[in-house]
Amino acid sequence: MGYIAARGGTNAILNAEQLVDYLRLKGGSTPLSLVQIRDQLRHAVGRAMNEGALYAPMLAALAVKQAEGDSIEASFLIRAFRSTLSRIMPTRALSSRQMRCLRRISASFKDIPGGQMLGPSQDYHIRLLNTLLITESTADIGRVHAHYQELIAQGSNDPHAIGHFPKVVDYMRDEEMIAPLPVDQQEAEPFDITRTALTFPCSRSARLQALAQSDTGCLLTYAYSSVRGYGDAHPTLAELRYGMLPVEVNHPLTGEAVTIGEIEVTECETVSKAHSVGTHDTKPRFNLGYGFTFGHGEVKAISMAILDSVMSQAKRNSLGGESGPAANEEFVLLHSDGIEASGFTAHYKLPHYVTFEADLKVLERSKQHKTTQEQSRLATIATHLKEQA
Amino acid sequence: MTHLATKVLHVEHLSKQYGPGCARCAEYTGPHHHSSQCPICGTVHACVDANFTLHQGEVLGIVGESGSGKSTLLQMINLAIAPDHGHIWYHEPRDDAAQAVDLATMNAFAKRTFRNDRLGIVYQRPELGLNMRFTVGGNVAEKLLLANWRHVGNIRERIRDLMQQTELPPERIDDEPHTFSGGMLQRVQIAKALSSSPSLLLLDEVTSGLDLSVQARVLDLIRRIQWEHRMTMLLVSHDLGVIKQLARRTIVMKNGHIVESGLTDQILEDPQHPYTQLLVSSAL
Amino acid sequence: MTQTSPSQLYNFAFIDEDSKREVRRMTLKAVAIPGHQIPFASRDLPIARGWGTGGLQITMAIIQPEDTLKVIDQGDDESVNAVNLRRLLQRTAGVATTTDTDAASIVQTRHRIPEEAMRADQILVLQVPMVDPLRWVEPNLERATVMHGEADYGRMWVYMYESVVKAGDLRIASQYPVMVAGRYLMDTTPIPRWDVPKLHMAETLFLFGAGREKRIYAVPPHTSVVPLEFADYRFKVEYTPGQQCRRCGATDTFLTSHFVVQPDAPNGGHWVSSCSDSSYCTKRVLAQTVATEEIS
Numbered sequence: 001m002g003y004i005a006a007r008g009g010t011n012a013i014l015n016a017e018q019l020v021d022y023l024r025l026k027g028g029s030t031p032l033s034l035v036q037i038r039d040q041l042r043h044a045v046g047r048a049m050n051e052g053a054l055y056a057p058m059l060a061a062l063a064v065k066q067a068e069g070d071s072i073e074a075s076f077l078i079r080a081f082r083s084t085l086s087r088i089m090p091t092r093a094l095s096s097r098q099m100r101c102l103r104r105i106s107a108s109f110k111d112i113p114g115g116q117m118l119g120p121s122q123d124y125h126i127r128l129l130n131t132l133l134i135t136e137s138t139a140d141i142g143r144v145h146a147h148y149q150e151l152i153a154q155g156s157n158d159p160h161a162i163g164h165f166p167k168v169v170d171y172m173r174d175e176e177m178i179a180p181l182p183v184d185q186q187e188a189e190p191f192d193i194t195r196t197a198l199t200f201p202c203s204r205s206a207r208l209q210a211l212a213q214s215d216t217g218c219l220l221t222y223a224y225s226s227v228r229g230y231g232d233a234h235p236t237l238a239e240l241r242y243g244m245l246p247v248e249v250n251h252p253l254t255g256e257a258v259t260i261g262e263i264e265v266t267e268c269e270t271v272s273k274a275h276s277v278g279t280h281d282t283k284p285r286f287n288l289g290y291g292f293t294f295g296h297g298e299v300k301a302i303s304m305a306i307l308d309s310v311m312s313q314a315k316r317n318s319l320g321g322e323s324g325p326a327a328n329e330e331f332v333l334l335h336s337d338g339i340e341a342s343g344f345t346a347h348y349k350l351p352h353y354v355t356f357e358a359d360l361k362v363l364e365r366s367k368q369h370k371t372t373q374e375q376s377r378l379a380t381i382a383t384h385l386k387e388q389a
Numbered sequence: 390m391t392h393l394a395t396k397v398l399h400v401e402h403l404s405k406q407y408g409p410g411c412a413r414c415a416e417y418t419g420p421h422h423h424s425s426q427c428p429i430c431g432t433v434h435a436c437v438d439a440n441f442t443l444h445q446g447e448v449l450g451i452v453g454e455s456g457s458g459k460s461t462l463l464q465m466i467n468l469a470i471a472p473d474h475g476h477i478w479y480h481e482p483r484d485d486a487a488q489a490v491d492l493a494t495m496n497a498f499a500k501r502t503f504r505n506d507r508l509g510i511v512y513q514r515p516e517l518g519l520n521m522r523f524t525v526g527g528n529v530a531e532k533l534l535l536a537n538w539r540h541v542g543n544i545r546e547r548i549r550d551l552m553q554q555t556e557l558p559p560e561r562i563d564d565e566p567h568t569f570s571g572g573m574l575q576r577v578q579i580a581k582a583l584s585s586s587p588s589l590l591l592l593d594e595v596t597s598g599l600d601l602s603v604q605a606r607v608l609d610l611i612r613r614i615q616w617e618h619r620m621t622m623l624l625v626s627h628d629l630g631v632i633k634q635l636a637r638r639t640i641v642m643k644n645g646h647i648v649e650s651g652l653t654d655q656i657l658e659d660p661q662h663p664y665t666q667l668l669v670s671s672a673l
Numbered sequence: 674m675t676q677t678s679p680s681q682l683y684n685f686a687f688i689d690e691d692s693k694r695e696v697r698r699m700t701l702k703a704v705a706i707p708g709h710q711i712p713f714a715s716r717d718l719p720i721a722r723g724w725g726t727g728g729l730q731i732t733m734a735i736i737q738p739e740d741t742l743k744v745i746d747q748g749d750d751e752s753v754n755a756v757n758l759r760r761l762l763q764r765t766a767g768v769a770t771t772t773d774t775d776a777a778s779i780v781q782t783r784h785r786i787p788e789e790a791m792r793a794d795q796i797l798v799l800q801v802p803m804v805d806p807l808r809w810v811e812p813n814l815e816r817a818t819v820m821h822g823e824a825d826y827g828r829m830w831v832y833m834y835e836s837v838v839k840a841g842d843l844r845i846a847s848q849y850p851v852m853v854a855g856r857y858l859m860d861t862t863p864i865p866r867w868d869v870p871k872l873h874m875a876e877t878l879f880l881f882g883a884g885r886e887k888r889i890y891a892v893p894p895h896t897s898v899v900p901l902e903f904a905d906y907r908f909k910v911e912y913t914p915g916q917q918c919r920r921c922g923a924t925d926t927f928l929t930s931h932f933v934v935q936p937d938a939p940n941g942g943h944w945v946s947s948c949s950d951s952s953y954c955t956k957r958v959l960a961q962t963v964a965t966e967e968i969s
Contacts, residue, residue, distance in 0.1 A: 195714050347724055351752055353747055354748065370841075530834050
């Protein structure tokens with residue numbers, strides 16, 4: 001019997017699952033605990049949360065563990081899980097003015113009301129590998145804890161200890177530096193991309209939601225292209241804050257505002273140099289870009305703010321400089337979801353032999369056509385030569 | 390040849406503005422103020438109360454500098470821009486019994502069908518009128534395909550015929566546009582425009598930017614087509630020389646308003662409006 | 674036929690009732706406007722985007738406990754991805770499954786329509802990778818949407834003309850564009866041309882789900898589905914005279930070929946063609962076996 005079909009698909013899948021598990025465990029090293037991942041790999045956890053679009057640090061830690069550190073796979077797991085959850089209620093509109101900032105900086109002014117607070121930043125680390133981390137012990141961690149307890153004891157009387165700061169953009173608004181949101185972009189209720197399919201042109205809330213759950217690398221690339229010249233080349237960081245944001249809902253019975261907890265977030269606001277001109281209001285103003293992530297995601301928040309700004313300006317035709325793909329809202333938003341992009345790119349691994357067979361048939365016909373054309377061309381030349389002779 | 394020429398197009402109070410408009414707009418805009426934009430509300434009055442008539446077989450020139458509103462007017466007649474006010478009455482030349490139709494009130498479907506079937510347009514820049522990724526033949530074929538021609542052999546025969554009419558080598562039917570010169574691409578646009586045997590041809594600065602000798606040849610072609618097909622044409626140009634060669638009557642636009650209209654010869658010999666006088670004197 | 678009890682952790686057929694309602698409403702809309710793309714709020718699933726989440730959501734939204742499900746990929750029930758999707762649906766819906774097209778009430782498929790003509794009591798759910806047939810000429814969705822709205826398909830016809838001119842024939846191999854009910858241009862998904870005629874005036878309902886692109890469309894029964902073609906360059910299905918399935922001998926099915934190694938053969942082996950619809954092929958083989966047994 002010459003013909004052997006590919007059978008045993010179920011077995012293949014089960015074996016594949018076992019093999020993946022084996023690769024993770026064959027080294028025999030100590031199993032990672034979720035607490036370790038949440039504590040010591042906080043950026044991986046944060047990324048799984050913001051690209052998975054679900055605030056759940058321990059679940060994100062689980063996803064990171066299960067995905068063996070693959071960030072798109074981890075956010076995929078979270079996103080799939082989110083799909084199974086029923087929605088209880090929306091929060092009230094939150095303001096980052098209520099944020100307990102751990103870090104708060106502005107590039108727009110030398111000093112800002114409340115002061116610049118560098119906070120836990122890796123920006124000024126000199127990037128040398130720290131070999132002490134190889135032999136880090138529980139005792140070392142204990143010493144760091146003790147040291148911090150002392151610092152906390154010393155600093156608790158400082159009025160800035162709570163970390164509430166005014167917003168730089170509020171001052172800018174008072175000085176009429178920032179263009180107000182155009183009337184046609186003001187929405188009574190935000191769009192919900194999980195309940196309604198995104199179509200274009202889309203509202204700003206839809207755009208921000210889509211950007212907020214986009215792949216960090218993708219947003220970074222587009223933002224980079226726009227500041228290198230293919231778009232709004234001169235954003236200025238009005239403010240970047242990282243800290244804990246209280247979450248408020250309306251009590252289901254009394255209707256009063258109730259704080260149900262805090263989430264760790266990063267927020268970025270940029271202002272652009274290109275002067276946008278309103279229709280009736282002819283005063284030129286700066287354009288505001290907004291970025292937001294769960295967890296500590298500065299690169300993503302900044303990229304998002306830049307893209308928000310570029311897209312707004314492009315829509316108003318007030319973009320300075322050469323506009324590139326980053327200014328095209330449809331182009332960016334259709335390609336920036338990591339789960340969609342990786343899923344489709346990877347799907348080429350699925351069998352395509354039916355379409356390939358169809359392609360082969362078309363190729364054959366094309367070849368025949370070319371051969372026929374060539375033959376008739378040669379025949380015409382031959383006839384001409386004969387006639388001349 | 391002795392029957393009265395029938396009206397093809399009658400434009401009435403045609404207007405287009407960009408912006409909300411305010412009570413003071415008229416005070417601050419127009420040819421006397423040398424501006425189309427109201428300083429109070431920012432509204433741009435691209436075309437204000439245009440009125441004219443076009444007869445079958447006639448060539449009407451539209452002269453003005455950039456910003457005069459001539460292209461806006463043309464695009465409203467091309468049904469690509471919706472006017473804010475006014476009417477575009479069309480009388481079908483092939484059917485004397487037909488009632489006049491207000492093109493401005495047609496729905497999107499009807500506009501598209503009409504534009505494809507009864508109008509032809511040629512642009513200054515070929516990339517506006519042609520798709521550079523299709524072959525020359527494909528470009529000329531587009532209107533035919535939109536009109537439901539479904540036989541490739543017949544389509545190609547018609548394309549070759551049109552290419553010959555516009556003095557293009559028919560054997561280059563499958564070549565890409567980027568292999569053609571500027572003058573040749575204008576001919577391709579003309580071939581495409583003529584493919585549906587339109588009743589009105591719109592020409593927007595079609596020779597601007599071409600070398601003088603090339604310009605002359607394209608103008609010759611247009612003149613020949615006008616003669617052979619008794620083609621009704623609207624010819625937009627800033628070049629009085631071109632207008633003089635082709636248009637029997639002309640309207641002059643400034644800041645969205647028609648400031649003068651009449652027989653081309655008369656306007657050029659004896660311009661009445663100061664702006665026309667300026668144009669004529671600077672043309673020499 | 675096999676039957677397993679559904680997982681207790683999830684709703685019947687996995688997605689929640691709200692999501693099902695969304696899909697069903699949009700599917701009804703799609704059926705009401707044949708060939709028109711309906712946006713729907715596609716849910717994230719535990720299966721990767723691009724791997725069948727659209728078709729899955731439709732199946733999950735319409736499947737009932739008494740349904741019998743068949744899942745195929747490239748026409749084959751045993752293809753790894755078909756196995757996986759069937760696994761998910763078995764676990765979460767506990768429905769009976771089958772490889773026999775005749776016995777199925779819902780068939781979910783990728784890239785093929787079963788050889789056996791489907792009936793009015795059956796539904797075929799097709800997985801869609803790329804939705805808009807106008808993407809060849811207009812990749813911008815906003816502009817393409819306007820073109821569909823105005824039935825402005827001129828540029829697509831130029832594309833077809835160009836393919837004849839450049840390749841001597843209509844060049845599109847799969848995802849062939851068709852006019853549905855004389856109004857909407859539709860992408861038939863990567864089914865071979867062989868399968869396109871099956872859509873025309875059929876008995877069964879065809880539902881098309883694109884999870885990543887977030888669109889649903891449909892071809893209801895008895896709807897005209899006409900491939901774009903010219904009077905002198907007609908739409909042709911793939912057919913090589915003398916073609917035959919190596920396994921069952923069929924000369925009237927869509928065949929795919931692969932290389933079989935034979936160490937003693939002159940060039941190391943030979944190409945064999947066989948039915949892509951593997952269960953139909955097996956049926957034919959079994960019928961022949963029974964027939965020969967009956968004779969002997």
